[in-house]
Amino acid sequence: MYADQKASALQQPREMAKQQPSSAGAPKSSALQLAKDVFAGTCGGISVTLVGHPFDTLKVRLQTQPMDKPIYSGVIDCARKTVQWEGLGGLYKGVASPLAGQMFFRASLFGAFGSSKRWLATNADGSARPLQTADFYKAGAMTGFVAAFTEGPIDFYKSQIQVQIIRSKTNPDYKAPYTTVSACVRATLRENGARGPFQGLGATLLRNTPANAVYLGTFEVLKRAAAERMGTAPTELPAWAVLSSAGLGGIAYWVVIFPVDCIKSAMQTDTITRSQRKYTDIPTTAKLLWAEGGVRRFYKGFTPCIIRAAPANAAMLFTVDRVTAALSSK
Template structure:
């Protein structure tokens, strides 16, 4: 496959220590992660609630009804339920995501003799795949705690006698550790890995390739691309991410919002979860919450990837 000229070529870059590169990738990723959380969390709350509401007696008739009832029952704060977990975890998750992506690109662009080469188109997708697998181990606990808090309202509305075992992320952490110890926060890790590796190959790979193609078309360097072009590439990458793996995300949400007590779980594994969800509603069951998710994909990822891209350029 022909090489795609990368304007930030490894050969042209000034020498920098591994620690300095990690720090730059981590800082840029953290800033981008905070931006995407503030923009996208309300959409995520709606998505998770639609994905996990009961099939027999659903609480919400659709995305708009979910937003209306959330505002009615919980106010604006309801749309940000569980936001503490992703905000607190952005430093670790985004540091892993973008430092792994940067390291993967550098590794793929280094020959066996230590010389560097221009990355080929496929290399960007390979780097995204590696990145997604690595980042799953930091993203899974963040998603788990966020999801557990987001669905408390579903359980209380479905059962008036239900008493929430925890109302904050801190309470949820304590309860999880009591039941399952250190492995508790990794409930749903297998589904996160199954989602993240291929999804990030498409997401980050397409973002990089679209920027390269746009720069070649405009006759400029990637760093000189306008904000609308970079944001369009980020938004497109986000949409492709969800189009590729949404059913897997539904499985992940079911596993992560299941009981934290292993003895009471309905969804202990990916195969058993897939069978149970199929029995609830066939193929359509795997696309609950798709509309708010796809509406979120373009603006949230456009903001995040643009922020990260520009921060990396500013940091050199």
């Protein structure tokens, strides 16, 4: 088993190496471990939101603006007009949704990631085994699937608020049905009940499962490789090594899955009235987007996304990594 046996959510769990999962202290230990995963993940989630939300706003707006009458000519123009029309606060449109949902989303994300690794590190007879390279990617895929059920509603509400300016600029008579996340929540629940927040869930699942396999798996593998080269434990890696591994993991996430993210954005920013939706399912959405511009249409908004990927994801995973290590050392 490789040397990183101290950390939990982002490192191989220590208890799996030292005791059987069925031991008397396991339930309490597992609950404490999950609490640490959640706390560390929440801290990381807040950091990635504060660093990355402006880029996310630009991405969503470029992805969803009309192709026949575009409002923004590119990422710089989008940033300029956003600030001009809405002030600096315009870059943080919809930020209340990801901030409010961080505990729930990160609880599912890093709770699932930590639990997945602990499960994969346990043989059928209950004995511990070292995690192999493929295990990190498997854990990432399982994590992405589980986390989609909390990330989907967060992204949905955020995206709905982010695109209101596009609709008002393309149609002078348009009156935004809601301008705050709380008003959007009320409107969607009133219109569609409990299913309302899960608009575009299929596309979220299709994006998150492979994307998180690449994202979290790449981060873990790069960090372990760096530790082996430096002859140290992953918990003792210098900040630049952790940040580099996290940043590259974030870039890999978006390079692999960006076209699916375009489909997800189109579905989540569609009207909440089911009978009036244009993007009714994934195949229909893909077909309509292709008709608008072929392959290039699926890469609208890629520039701000890839600019955001390294610093935002580096900030998040570095925060999670260090908080987890600090909690596990106590």
